[in-house]
Amino acid sequence: MTVLILTREEDVTADMVVVHLNATGVPVVRLDPADLTDGVSLSGEFVHGTFRGHLSAGGRLVSIGGLRSVWVRRPGVPAARAATPSAWLTEEASQALYGMLRGCDARWMNHPDAARRARHKPWQLRLAQRCGLPVPATLITTFPQAAREFAERYPDLVVKPVSGAHPQDPPRAVPTSRVAPDTDFSAVAFGPTLLQRRVAKKADIRLTAVGERLLAARKAVAEDAHPDEVDVRFARDDAPWRPVEVPPRLASAVRAYLRDAELAYGAFDFAEDGDGMWWFLECNQSGQFGFVEVDTGQPIAHSVAGWLARPGPSAAAVPHQRRRRGGALSADQ
Structure with a gap:
């Protein structure tokens, strides 16, 4: 049975794991959902109460029913690199891929x-x-007054993004930063802010x-x-x-x-x-x-x-x- 790894092409962390799987002779298929319709293909057939599904990537064909585990490492946005990408195609590709995989008995990480x-x-x-x-002690708020009162109770604070994400593409890491004692919390009103006792x-x-x-x-x-x-x-x-x-x-x-x-x-x-x-x-x-x-x-x-x-x-x-x-x-x- 095969291990399926969903991740981007450049992922050193996944590479380290693939080395060990190859050394033990465990079949591995690695693909990025972003390549769906252009390098990655899928097909699923429901007939007479049974399901037969297949994925194709890098010239290899794998049966979805033959998967022993699926490692959702850091996959790209489905169909993001299609010839004509769109929000509609991404949703269709996501529904098809993850919908089929959800129907198999493979173990997930995660x-x-x-x-x-x-x-x-x-x-x-x-x-x-x-x-x-x-x-x-943590506060997530868009109320400036709540932030001021929290800072009075906990004078030494750090601020960090709620999601950890960054709007830039590709995203960058957003550092956790210490809050200055004289900080004006008025800007909290413009977006959820996470404050935490340092x-x-x-x-x-x-x-x-x-x-x-x-x-x-x-x-x-x-x-x-x-x-x-x-x-x-x-x-x-x-x-x-x-x-x-x-x-x-x-x-x-x-x-x-x-x-x-x-x-x-x-x-x-x-x-x-x-x-x-x-x-x-x-x-x-x-x-x-x-x-x-x-x-x-x-x-x-x-x-x-x-x-x-x-x-x-x-x-x-x-x-x-x-x-x-x-x-x-x-x-x-």
Whole structure:
């Protein structure tokens, strides 16, 4: 059975996993939905109560019924590179591709419905808190007065985008920034703004979860680091990431998060304070891991490949599949 990887052509993270899958002889088909109708083709036939579907990419034909797993890594917008792209064609291509794939029994990393929900920052924060992960005080608002009152209660704040997205094409990373003490919050009225209490961190933590396996890495903050340098992605310090053990209580909370979010993969970011507490910042359901593996040697790509290559989907691994027990719908719907 075949592993299907949906991602863009230039994706080093996916490349690392493909190397491991090839080494074990597991068939892999990799395609970008953006190439639909121009390099990627699909066909599905419903006859006499059965479905036969196929995908073609790079001269290879794969049966949708023969997929063991689907890794939704960082796919492009369906049909974006078609000869005559349009919003209508994108919607048609998306409905056709993901609609067909939803009908197969493959295991997902991660299921599109779970992934879409998991991207919402307010939803993440609430779930993290409910699962027992410490969350800094946070406000998302378009009310300037609410922002001013929040700043009075928590004088040391950071501001970050609610979605993490940037309007530029291709999008750029938007840094988390420290809020100046004399900030005028009037501009909050023009768009949702996320304010969060700044954690005086001693280190950044990246915890990569692959199924039940948790691989954490720690990057210490330099003692002379400026307190305005709050985003590890833009820090001038070149300290390497080092492997670190996950505290048992936090490991249980992370696994609860994954279970409730119905995710097979998640890249968790934490800020470690002076007392050693890990404060939850976010979980990226398709986050990068190559930079951590290079520094730490942790077998993240190997773990992802192993999860994707596992034979045969199980009902528990397909949480979005509707199942009936004794004629009644199951409770996990």
